[in-house]
Amino acid sequence: MTRAGKWYSGVVAAPGFIAIGSGPAGLSAAETFRDKHPHIPVRILSTDPALPYAKPPLSKEYLCGGHPNLDLHSAGWFARNRVDLVRGITVEHIDTANQHVVTAGGQIYPYWHLVIASGSVPVRLTIPGAETALSLRSFADAVALKMAVRYADSAVVIGGGLIGCEAAACLADRGIATTMVAAEAVPLQRRFGIEAGDRVAKILSDNGVRFHGNSAVTAIEDTRVLLDDGSAVDGDLVVAATGVRPDIRLAEGLNTRDGRIVVDEHMHTSVRNVYAAGDVALAVNVTAGRPVPAEHWRDAAHQGRVAGLTAAGYPAVWDIVPGFSCTIGDSVLKYRGWGAHYEHSRLVEHRNGFTVWYEAGGEIVGALTFNADEDYQRAERLLRSHAPLAS
Template sequence: MVASGFIVIGSGPAGLTAAETFRRAHPRIPVRILTSDAALPYAKPPLSKAYLCGRDPQLDLHNPEWFVQNGIELHRGITVDHIDLRNREVVTAAGRRYGYWHLVLASGAKPVPLAVPGGEAALSLRSFADAVVLRMAAKNSESAVVVGGGLIGCEAASCLAARGVATTLVAPEPVPVLRRFGLDAGERVAKMLSDSGVRFAGGARVTAVDDSGVILGGGARVEAELVVSATGVRPDSSLAAAASLDIEGGRVVTDERMHTSAPNVYAAGDVALAYNVTAGRRIPSEHWRDATEQGRIAGSTAAGYHAAWADVPEFSCVIGKYELTYRGWGTGYDDSALVEGRDGFTVTYRCGAEVVGVLTATANPGA
């Protein structure tokens, strides 16, 4: 077994930032990142935006030399079998054991499969490998169906349409992003999609996928050469659950410093349900910025410094010529108020008298 040190499971924003933060504080303690991803750590937000739209944004966060220069071991394509809490070891599927003094679980989330006959043929968009396959498929397709009316589905559909692919977005809700942002915002997002060349088929469920497209409830068919599943993600908390860590709603429960229920074990990013000091409760982290901040806090805590999660979550997405930015808790609201602007709109969400979120849509004239 190799010398014990600081171990991170996962190479996304939470895991990479945790490793960077700990390394800056402790230049001599071994730092290792174990990831199932075969690629170098990369930025995920551009995958459903610029990259899928056909542009080539900078995705790599660090080159191989950076890891060598900073003394961080990056083990790619590694499957972790289990965590041995008693002996403080991470055990891979190949049987190799890595001892840890501190361990950060940053295993992220996995796409929810399209659970219908033929659903396995649908492409997803979660990893760089997914994006490469999808972009190549889009280049060779004249028509597409995107299943799922959330933000990723909307971004993917607008990008496919921008590339000249006749695209239909299918969702069970009457408007896109209904569950997250409500009817008023959803109606305007539907208009954005329409303006981008996307046909929105709301109130419809896909019941099967075949070689010629998808079949909807009631037997209607939408023909497509390409089918994309954007039906959500599920936290990848299986390692934590097998180690009997506290889990709630499929996420690993942590305090504001990212401590889990096990000593010297932390969780950050999509897999974590962390206590936010400002909110006064635990809330899920679902986006890049939050995951990065939680990774910084986990690395700082493990390094012996005081840090606590207090930031208000924030994220953005791009649909056609519009950029949508949301800042808030994202855990429900009682009512909302929409204000139209010259180049977009703003929706304010409240629980009682408290503002719990603000969604802003702004047109980019150059888009």
């Protein structure tokens, strides 16, 4: 069999359920389908050579020097549950007409139901010396970074997002002189606004991280990071925390929007028997009443479960209110809401923390809290009821 002049070696497995990706969405989908159909072949195809693992601890406990159990399941679990985990394999093409996927090695895996859960890929730096910067997206990245920490006296974290804040605090906690460089005036500004960013900058400072805002990195030279104002920051270790983008290279023939695969509340794509979940999906959340991007672990796992149930023939919809936490040293920020878009924000100071309420169209669309768990719980009620914040 050929496609575009390339020889494919042939079918290597019986048809059944396939999840592309071993992250929370793909694993949850496969687990759920297997639970409902004990005898239909279930397969996970993953580019990652490691057993499925939890990613949130990589920039928290793991990098900070702890030894959390990252594995989501042992190899024995996959064997006992007859879930075929194929690691270190890249899917090159999905043939939706004939219902099979083709790998870079030419193997063909036929499917009855397919879940695309390929996650995200890092946004790469495009500056001289970028190849010397380390990233923090996979377990292999975390291992390399953790080893590099042993030999570093100073570090520069490029990017002021969630992962960058967590990683910077961990590096500083391990005795490394750490500077965070970002294009925004304050950390997390694009996502949460200037007032929240000011408070996060203070939290970073309290954890020993120097923040250098309104700066673009122009090059990395040896142990220096050069900035667009002509200055430089010393760093034996450079970490690129420059964000990610959904990996939708397999979305050919599927409806996409805003860089994601369009799915309904059941995780159906525009093609029969093909579903998408996690970072790659733009799914309808029935509680929000509109499409909402899933950007975090908990949401991806729930979408995967919905996809697995739907593929198995059971009723399921995505209806939870998305949320996540960010740990900077000993400080934990919690967010609950529908994503980045908002029209107005309102910061409320508390004795030992704060809440930022985000509004659009006359209703609450999100809340960021620090030491304000009552507001965090209240936010879910307001989000579910589409209510405004009372004065």
